[in-house]
Amino acid sequence: MVGLSLAWLPVVEAARGGQLFDYIQALSSYLAPPVAAVFFLAVFVPRVNEPGAFWGLLGGLGLGLARLIPEVLLGSGSCGTPGRCPALLCGLHYLHFAVLLFLLTCAIVLGVSCCAPPIPTAHLHRLVFSLRNSREPRIDLDAPKEPPQDPGVQLGDLEAAPGAGPGAGGVASGLGVAPAEATPPEDPKWSRLVNINALVLMGVASFLWGYFA
Numbered sequence: 001m002v003g004l005s006l007a008w009l010p011v012v013e014a015a016r017g018g019q020l021f022d023y024i025q026a027l028s029s030y031l032a033p034p035v036a037a038v039f040f041l042a043v044f045v046p047r048v049n050e051p052g053a054f055w056g057l058l059g060g061l062g063l064g065l066a067r068l069i070p071e072v073l074l075g076s077g078s079c080g081t082p083g084r085c086p087a088l089l090c091g092l093h094y095l096h097f098a099v100l101l102f103l104l105t106c107a108i109v110l111g112v113s114c115c116a117p118p119i120p121t122a123h124l125h126r127l128v129f130s131l132r133n134s135r136e137p138r139i140d141l142d143a144p145k146e147p148p149q150d151p152g153v154q155l156g157d158l159e160a161a162p163g164a165g166p167g168a169g170g171v172a173s174g175l176g177v178a179p180a181e182a183t184p185p186e187d188p189k190w191s192r193l194v195n196i197n198a199l200v201l202m203g204v205a206s207f208l209w210g211y212f213a
Contacts, residue, residue: 011072022094025212029098030068034060037105045110046121046128052113060105067097095213 034057041048041056067089074085092100125131125138 026071026094027068029094030064030101031061033098033102034064034105037102038109041106041109042128044129045113046124046130047118048109048113049116049119051116052109052111055112056105056109059108060101063101063104067094093213095209 037060038048038053038056042053070085070089074090119141121131122136122139123141125134125136127138
């Protein structure tokens with residue numbers, strides 16, 4: 001790892017004039033916005049689906065690499081020594097480029113998602129913001145399909161049968177009928193604590209982002 005780090009130093013020197021902090025922030029600005037955009041939309045927009053997320057990640061990664069690779073190969077330069085990277089590619093500040101990349105990735109995700117079937121609401125309970133308080137049972141997308149039930153035996157017949165006791169529940173579960181499970185209510189204290197922490201972290205991150213930009 002030490003050898004790889006030493007071998008990577010010329011890349012750092014070419015990319016950001018040897019300024020390690022700027023290099024780390026620039027690298028994050030080229031690669032992280034697509035992931036943040038997909039996660040943000042998946043939480044707040046129920047219409048987002050798997051094809052939209054997949055192509056959004058690929059498109060965002062391609063756009064980020066289109067800025068990263070020329071900057072590494074040609075160098076963006078510094079105040080004293082301008083680099084050879086064209087201004088069309090490297091003229092925009094990397095933090096401003098991160099905002100643009102985030103918005104472009106959002107557009108790709110939403111556009112592709114609208115061209116594919118939406119995810120049924122039964123799979124989204126308590127996974128998206130608009131359904132955060134739902135008490136409906138959520139069906140896992142990857143859950144195996146239940147085996148077909150014998151049409152000659154119904155659950156009501158089992159419950160109404162004489163002598164049907166605790167063993168009937170096991171028979172019912174064997175037929176693929178799962179009992180409904182109540183979702184325990186969330187403690188509002190922890191919900192408020194998480195919300196306060198999120199607001200503080202977003203405020204600090206926004207201040208640092210704006211300050212260094």
